[in-house]
Each structure stands twice: as structure tokens, then as C-alpha cells.
Amino acid sequence: MLQSSSSKCSLLTVLVLVNVIGEFPLLLAKAGDSDLNEVRIGFGTSFSARRDVRFHLYTPLNRADAHVFSIETVDTLMRSFYNSSHPVRIIIHGWFNNATSLVIQGIKDAYLDAGSYNVIGVDWGVGAGESYFRASQYTIAVGLVVADLVKQVVRSGMAELERLYLVGHSLGAHIAGNAGHSLKAQPLHVIYGLDPASINFFQDEPDSRLSPDDALYVEVIHTNTQLSGYPAPLGHVDFYMNYGRKQPGCKTDVCSHGRSTEYFIESLRNTTKGFWGVGCNDYAEIRQRTCYNIKQQAVMGGEYWQKNITAGVYTVETLAESPYAMAYAGALSSRDVDNHEWHIAADENGNMRLVSYAVPYQLDGEKAKRDFVPERDTRFLLYTASNPEVPHVLRNGDIASIQSSPFNPNNPTRMIIHGWLGTQDSEINRLTRSALFFGGNYNVIYVDWSVGSLDEFYPNSRQLVYAVAAAASNMLDYLARYGQLNKRDVVVVGHSLGAHVAGNVGKWQSGAIPTIVGLDPALPFFAGDAPDRIMASDADYVEIIHTNGGVLGFMEPIGDADFYPNYGRVQPGCGVDVGGGCAHARAVHFYVESILSRHGFVGQQCESFQNIRDGTCAQTGATSRMGGEPPNAEGAPEGIFFLQTANSFPFAVGC
Incomplete structure (x- = not known):
């Protein structure tokens, strides 16, 4: 294609600009040119x-x-x-x-x-x-x-x-x-x-x-x-x-x-x-x-x-x-x-x-200031079959709150803990206790630390996990002393930030708790070997359910048995899950359904965590049930487990 002298000059100018300033994709041929590649x-x-x-x-x-x-x-x-x-x-x-x-x-x-x-x-x-x-x-x-x-x-x-x-x-x-x-x-x-x-x-x-x-x-x-x-x-x-x-x-x-x-x-x-x-x-x-x-x-x-x-x-x-x-x-x-x-x-x-962590201001531009004393402000809400909707409040140091309660030491006890910005009305409370009461008689103790968790400055809430766990551990000790609680009948379950609180309850109890279940434990500010994160040594058996690994939740195995539904990163049915919020919440939904499901969530043991990273589980032949009631305990298969779920409720395949 012939060019006029003026067009050649223009092209030369563009070349100079490119070399001096940087990239500049310029249309160099008009429609109808025979071969743009030339x-x-x-x-x-x-x-x-x-x-x-x-x-x-x-x-x-x-x-x-x-x-x-x-x-x-x-x-x-x-x-x-x-x-x-x-x-x-x-x-x-x-x-x-x-x-x-x-x-x-x-x-x-x-x-x-x-x-x-x-x-x-x-x-x-x-x-x-x-x-x-x-x-x-x-x-x-x-x-x-x-x-x-x-x-x-x-x-x-x-x-x-x-x-x-x-x-x-x-x-x-x-x-x-x-x-x-x-x-x-x-x-x-x-x-x-x-x-x-x-x-x-x-x-x-x-x-x-x-x-x-x-x-x-x-x-x-x-x-x-x-x-x-x-x-x-x-x-x-x-x-x-x-x-x-x-x-x-x-x-x-x-x-x-x-x-x-x-x-x-x-x-x-x-x-x-x-x-x-x-x-x-x-x-x-x-x-x-x-x-x-x-x-x-x-x-x-x-x-x-x-x-x-x-x-x-x-x-x-x-x-x-x-x-x-x-x-x-x-x-x-x-x-x-x-x-x-x-x-x-x-x-x-x-x-x-x-x-x-550095700037105590969030999207609304306001600085959160919350006065939270764990022993004073953590509430322990007891639900039983006789009061499934209206809780009885247990108080550390208050014998009357135990003696007047519907707590029954002959029934198993489940301690449930919410995460950041959680409250008494959180899904993990409403759904978990409903599922438990559908299948039997339980003492459900919901740890409501919302006075601390509602701090809009997340690091403040993150720093409270050990102290909240101390208050929860003291309540278990108090129930054991004055309510005849058998700690071997206790299972502690926590979601996100609450999973780390659950792990710390186990630390405070020095091995007295048989089973802890962590539902997609929070990752932000817990990466590496943070001493106050949930870990396998917190109980006889620690089970982790990973649903948004590497984003909001931990990806690495940190329990005795680590379950990776759909390989633990993203979850089917969540669509374009910007930020991973849907996948993160699925851990609670899977756990609740595991309590109700006749079929259950059966995980296939993989040879290594690398299998999960690669998205190809080399099965060993061993299996284990994820969640469920009663949950797994010491002696259950340990390791890395993969399972597939449906993209909507019921999630358990074959349920």
C-alpha cells in the first residue's frame, strides 16, 4: 500500500513516541487494506x-x-x-x-x-x-x-x-x-x-x-x-x-x-x-x-x-x-x-x-471503639429441647444460673461459636441447634461474644480469640463443677474466626475436649504458625472443613482430618463468588446438613495435600464421614479427604 509523505512522517512520529514513552497500540491500516499483517x-x-x-x-x-x-x-x-x-x-x-x-x-x-x-x-x-x-x-x-x-x-x-x-x-x-x-x-x-x-x-x-x-x-x-x-x-x-x-x-x-x-x-x-x-x-x-x-x-x-x-x-x-x-x-x-x-x-x-491492621478506619470512615471484657461480656446461651428458641443465660461465677437452668448432664453438650460480626441471630446458631434438636436431646451452648465481634476493625476482634476462649473454657469448668458436665460428652464447633476460638478452648482445656470441628477457619492474620490458631493438638480429634481455602479460609491442612469439599477453594452453585463469601459460608451449610443427612458426606482419603492442590485426588481406599452427629472422635481415619457436593441443597451427593 502506497503512503503519502505526510503519513510516513506521522508513522515516524509514532515510532519516536513509542520508544520514548512506551506502549501505544495505534491502528496502522484502514479497513479494506489487503494484508494487515504486512x-x-x-x-x-x-x-x-x-x-x-x-x-x-x-x-x-x-x-x-x-x-x-x-x-x-x-x-x-x-x-x-x-x-x-x-x-x-x-x-x-x-x-x-x-x-x-x-x-x-x-x-x-x-x-x-x-x-x-x-x-x-x-x-x-x-x-x-x-x-x-x-x-x-x-x-x-x-x-x-x-x-x-x-x-x-x-x-x-x-x-x-x-x-x-x-x-x-x-x-x-x-x-x-x-x-x-x-x-x-x-x-x-x-x-x-x-x-x-x-x-x-x-x-x-x-x-x-x-x-x-x-x-x-x-x-x-x-x-x-x-x-x-x-x-x-x-x-x-x-x-x-x-x-x-x-x-x-x-x-x-x-x-x-x-x-x-x-x-x-x-x-x-x-x-x-x-x-x-x-x-x-x-x-x-x-x-x-x-x-x-x-x-x-x-x-x-x-x-x-x-x-x-x-x-x-x-x-x-x-x-x-x-x-x-x-x-x-x-x-x-x-x-x-x-x-x-x-x-x-x-x-x-x-x-x-x-x-x-494498620489503620483503624473502615469503609464508612468511622473508628470503632468497643469496650469488651471477655469474662463480663461473653454470653453463654443454653438451648435444650425444652427451650429450643428462647435461651437460658449461663453466667460464669453465678451458681444460680446453672442450678435454675434446663441443663441436663445426661445429654451430650455442643458448644457453638460464631465468627466476626456474628451475633445471637447468626446462621451457625439458628441452623445448627435446629438440626441437633431435630435428631435428639442436646445441651446447646451458644457462645455469643458479639460485643467484641461486632467491632468493625477486624484486627481487634481477631485479637480476642484467646481471651474469648478462656471465658468459654471457664464456663465448661464451672458446668463440670456445679452442673455435673462430663467433658467427654462435649464437642466444640466454630466457624471462621469462631473456629480459632474453638481451637483455643481446646488449648485452655489441655486435652479434655474429645472433638473440635473448625468450619473454614479464618485465614486473615492467622497465616503461618500463629500460636492462637486452631491446630491438631487442640483436642483428641480436630476436624477441619475447608470451603474457601486461600482466600477467606485456610487452605493448608491444620487438623487431624482435613476435608476439602470440591477441592476446598470454590464451591459449585456460588456463581461469580467475588471475594469468596458464598464459599466461606458453605462450611456451615455442609455441617448443618451433615447432622440431618441420612447419606452423609463421605470423604475419600487422598495420598497427600498436593493432590488437593493439583485437583486430582489419588485415592488410598480409606474413607471418612465429614461432620455428622455424633461426629468423629479419636481413632477415626486421619489425613486429607476429598468429596464432591451438589450445587444446592441437599448438598450431600446421594442424599
């Missing part, structure tokens, strides 16, 4: 993703000197500074970039400034240096190579999927999406798409572009929807910075397109501000610039562990110069993997909240 920028010739893609590993020990490897030499990570105890972040550049780009170097530095990470930059510069249209066609092939890398590091035990995130800019966002698309059997947990490229990607072809189906959580940051960036929502959560158009302080589309990277980098820094988004009812409000749902807010970027986000569309206002964030929010990044400043935590109904 339009070339750069000097790329024949690109093979498996042959030409290089991975650059950066860690705290080699921030500047990358360990470079290919898809055929992933095993060399074992001889590098790679640390399998650190989370993995894979960063993917876009058109006309390579490993030296701001996308990789800037985001890498931000992560390593924030904590201990394995940061892997995906350098597909050989292909990215070709014409935009040819480079855009390489995104599927490069995505498959990235997916292969993920499979290899997960299969070898060097990484866990829930701690491995993908971040891609422009064409790199679609590469991340294509990688996630090919990993649906074991889905990625998080993808961040930074102003995904628009040209040559179409709304009716989600399999070749970034889409919500590519990971359990897909967040998209739009900064140049009028030219380079994709205009329509592509994720579970889409942030339109300044309504996604020209960015303040930018005079060119190149600048606006690149701002998505700069905003994301800043969101990872230890700053006192955050990028707070205001909710929109739909995408039409973005186009009309009429988003005013101030009751629905969310924080853009940062680390995912920490987010309280309702799926949808948001707009974020920024400043014209760095630092760009305007709203007060507190630090969004982590100082190390197990102490993120911001976490996501769920209440009893699976509703997510954004919580911070």
Missing part, C-alpha cells in the same frame, strides 16, 4: 512463543540482576534465589515493550519494596516488537506459555495457585486472560488487567481476550478507553480512572494508557492514601459520567487479600501528578506475605469487609 513496526520476523519468551525472576536477593530462564528451563529456579515460601507475581508487558519496560521494572520494584515476593517478568519482546496486529495475534500463544509456567511451578510445589497473581498491561492483560482461560481446571485466583488493549479484541470473542471467566477475581483498571484501552467492562470489578478517558496531567493518549501502570504501582506502595472508587449502577453511567453511589465504595489495586469489593463498575478520581491518589485509605500493600496491611474478612453471612 504493516510492520520494529524488526521482528518469525516469533515462536515457546522458543522466544524469556522469564526474568527478581527476588529481594536479586532485585537488579534477573535470573533469566525459558519455558524449557523452569527447573533452574531450584538453583536460583527463588523462595517457595514467598508469593509469586507474574508481570506481562504489552506491545513494543520488553523486560526493561516500566510495566515490569516499576511493578517489580513496587512489590519488592512492599515485601518478600518472587516476581517473574514475562519478556515476549521478540513478538511484541512486530506490528501491532501481528503482536495482538501472539497473545494466545504467549498466554499458553505463561499457563505452562504456572502449571510447572504449582505441580513442582514451588507455588500455590492462591498465592500466584498475574498482572498484565495492554496486550499483556489479554495474555494474562488467555493464560487463565487455559487453566480453568485449576483456576487462577487473581488477574489484574491494566488498561487492556482495545484494537483487534472483540466483545463477542471472550475466549481470546481478558474476561471474568479467566480467574476467580479479575480486576481491570481503565485509563484510555477512547483509543488504546478497552472501553467495556472486562472483569468482576472494573475501575474507570477519571471515567476511563483522558487522565489529568496527560496531553497524549500514550500518557493516559501508561497511567494504569503508574496507578497500580502507587497502589502497592506504603502510602497513607488509596485509590477509592465510587460505585456506578452500570457501564452506561461511566459513559454519561453520572456515578454517585457513594454507599458502594472499593479500593483499586493494592493486594487482593484485603479487599471488600462488590462486583461491578467504579470510577476513581485522581490528581494530575504523583502521588495520584486522593482519598484517605491507609497502606494498601504488605510488608511481608503474612502481614498484609489490608485483608478481606467475612462475617457470618459471607459478606466481605475491607480490614486493616
Whole structure:
């Protein structure tokens, strides 16, 4: 195709801008041109993703000197500074970039400034240096190579999927999406798409572009929807910075397109501000610039562990110069993997909240101040067959409260404990006691510590688990002394934060409790070997039911028997479960049904926890019942158990 001298000059100008400022996907041919692939920028010739893609590993020990490897030499990570105890972040550049780009170097530095990470930059510069249209066609092939890398590091035990995130800019966002698309059997947990490229990607072809189906959580940051960036929502959560158009302080589309990277980098820094988004009812409000749902807010970027986000569309206002964030929010990044400043935590109904250890302010901007003394404020509500709805209140140190109660030492006792933001009306109380009374006579003691759990500042509630457990343990001792309670007839059951309270009851009882059941024990601020988390040594038999592992609940086995319904991460029937609230609450529903079900939930023992990670249980032939009444006790099969459930009630297969 012949070009005028003016068009050649225009093309030369674009090339200069690309080299100076960065990626800029420009439409280089008009409709009707015979062969778009013949339009070339750069000097790329024949690109093979498996042959030409290089991975650059950066860690705290080699921030500047990358360990470079290919898809055929992933095993060399074992001889590098790679640390399998650190989370993995894979960063993917876009058109006309390579490993030296701001996308990789800037985001890498931000992560390593924030904590201990394995940061892997995906350098597909050989292909990215070709014409935009040819480079855009390489995104599927490069995505498959990235997916292969993920499979290899997960299969070898060097990484866990829930701690491995993908971040891609422009064409790199679609590469991340294509990688996630090919990993649906074991889905990625998080993808961040930074102003995904628009040209040559179409709304009716989600399999070749970034889409919500590519990971359990897909967040998209739009900064140049009028030219380079994709205009329509592509994720579970889409942030339109300044309504996604020209960015303040930018005079060119190149600048606006690149701002998505700069905003994301800043969101990872230890700053006192955050990028707070205001909710929109739909995408039409973005186009009309009429988003005013101030009751629905969310924080853009940062680390995912920490987010309280309702799926949808948001707009974020920024400043014209760095630092760009305007709203007060507190630090969004982590100082190390197990102490993120911001976490996501769920209440009893699976509703997510954004919580911070460093800043005692939550989404409503109010500082929670609650006066909670465990011995004084923890209530012990006794339900029996004679008073199944109206509880009798037991009080530590009050003999009359025991002597006047309907407590019957001849009946088994079940102590039930709610989690964060739980109350007397929580599902775990209402549903569990109803199921128990349907099948027999019990003393159901509900531990209501809502004066402490209703603290909107989650870390305050988290720090109370040991003290609340001490009060509950004292009540058991008091009942044993004045109510003839036989502690061998006691089972303690707790959900989420309440599971850790249950574990600590066992610690205080020094082995006197035969069975403790932890329903998806809370993960935020309990990672690693926190001494006050639930663990196998808390009772003769500790059973854990994992339903949202790696997000709101623990993924690693921490009991004598760990059950992983549907492999313990996501649960069928929960749909697009942004944040995992539905899956987290399923632990309670499964447990309640296990009490009522004639068939029960039968788990197949797997050879190892790695089977659960891989999503393929190598069965040993041993089985064990999950939950149930009476529950398992010492002597029951131990280990890792997998079972499938239906996607709605009744969940037990074959019930």
C-alpha cells in the first residue's frame, strides 16, 4: 500500500513516541487494506512463543540482576534465589515493550519494596516488537506459555495457585486472560488487567481476550478507553480512572494508557492514601459520567487479600501528578506475605469487609471503639429441647444460673461459636441447634461474644480469640463443677474466626475436649504458625472443613482430618463468588446438613495435600464421614479427604 509523505512522517512520529514513552497500540491500516499483517513496526520476523519468551525472576536477593530462564528451563529456579515460601507475581508487558519496560521494572520494584515476593517478568519482546496486529495475534500463544509456567511451578510445589497473581498491561492483560482461560481446571485466583488493549479484541470473542471467566477475581483498571484501552467492562470489578478517558496531567493518549501502570504501582506502595472508587449502577453511567453511589465504595489495586469489593463498575478520581491518589485509605500493600496491611474478612453471612491492621478506619470512615471484657461480656446461651428458641443465660461465677437452668448432664453438650460480626441471630446458631434438636436431646451452648465481634476493625476482634476462649473454657469448668458436665460428652464447633476460638478452648482445656470441628477457619492474620490458631493438638480429634481455602479460609491442612469439599477453594452453585463469601459460608451449610443427612458426606482419603492442590485426588481406599452427629472422635481415619457436593441443597451427593 502506497503512503503519502505526510503519513510516513506521522508513522515516524509514532515510532519516536513509542520508544520514548512506551506502549501505544495505534491502528496502522484502514479497513479494506489487503494484508494487515504486512504493516510492520520494529524488526521482528518469525516469533515462536515457546522458543522466544524469556522469564526474568527478581527476588529481594536479586532485585537488579534477573535470573533469566525459558519455558524449557523452569527447573533452574531450584538453583536460583527463588523462595517457595514467598508469593509469586507474574508481570506481562504489552506491545513494543520488553523486560526493561516500566510495566515490569516499576511493578517489580513496587512489590519488592512492599515485601518478600518472587516476581517473574514475562519478556515476549521478540513478538511484541512486530506490528501491532501481528503482536495482538501472539497473545494466545504467549498466554499458553505463561499457563505452562504456572502449571510447572504449582505441580513442582514451588507455588500455590492462591498465592500466584498475574498482572498484565495492554496486550499483556489479554495474555494474562488467555493464560487463565487455559487453566480453568485449576483456576487462577487473581488477574489484574491494566488498561487492556482495545484494537483487534472483540466483545463477542471472550475466549481470546481478558474476561471474568479467566480467574476467580479479575480486576481491570481503565485509563484510555477512547483509543488504546478497552472501553467495556472486562472483569468482576472494573475501575474507570477519571471515567476511563483522558487522565489529568496527560496531553497524549500514550500518557493516559501508561497511567494504569503508574496507578497500580502507587497502589502497592506504603502510602497513607488509596485509590477509592465510587460505585456506578452500570457501564452506561461511566459513559454519561453520572456515578454517585457513594454507599458502594472499593479500593483499586493494592493486594487482593484485603479487599471488600462488590462486583461491578467504579470510577476513581485522581490528581494530575504523583502521588495520584486522593482519598484517605491507609497502606494498601504488605510488608511481608503474612502481614498484609489490608485483608478481606467475612462475617457470618459471607459478606466481605475491607480490614486493616494498620489503620483503624473502615469503609464508612468511622473508628470503632468497643469496650469488651471477655469474662463480663461473653454470653453463654443454653438451648435444650425444652427451650429450643428462647435461651437460658449461663453466667460464669453465678451458681444460680446453672442450678435454675434446663441443663441436663445426661445429654451430650455442643458448644457453638460464631465468627466476626456474628451475633445471637447468626446462621451457625439458628441452623445448627435446629438440626441437633431435630435428631435428639442436646445441651446447646451458644457462645455469643458479639460485643467484641461486632467491632468493625477486624484486627481487634481477631485479637480476642484467646481471651474469648478462656471465658468459654471457664464456663465448661464451672458446668463440670456445679452442673455435673462430663467433658467427654462435649464437642466444640466454630466457624471462621469462631473456629480459632474453638481451637483455643481446646488449648485452655489441655486435652479434655474429645472433638473440635473448625468450619473454614479464618485465614486473615492467622497465616503461618500463629500460636492462637486452631491446630491438631487442640483436642483428641480436630476436624477441619475447608470451603474457601486461600482466600477467606485456610487452605493448608491444620487438623487431624482435613476435608476439602470440591477441592476446598470454590464451591459449585456460588456463581461469580467475588471475594469468596458464598464459599466461606458453605462450611456451615455442609455441617448443618451433615447432622440431618441420612447419606452423609463421605470423604475419600487422598495420598497427600498436593493432590488437593493439583485437583486430582489419588485415592488410598480409606474413607471418612465429614461432620455428622455424633461426629468423629479419636481413632477415626486421619489425613486429607476429598468429596464432591451438589450445587444446592441437599448438598450431600446421594442424599
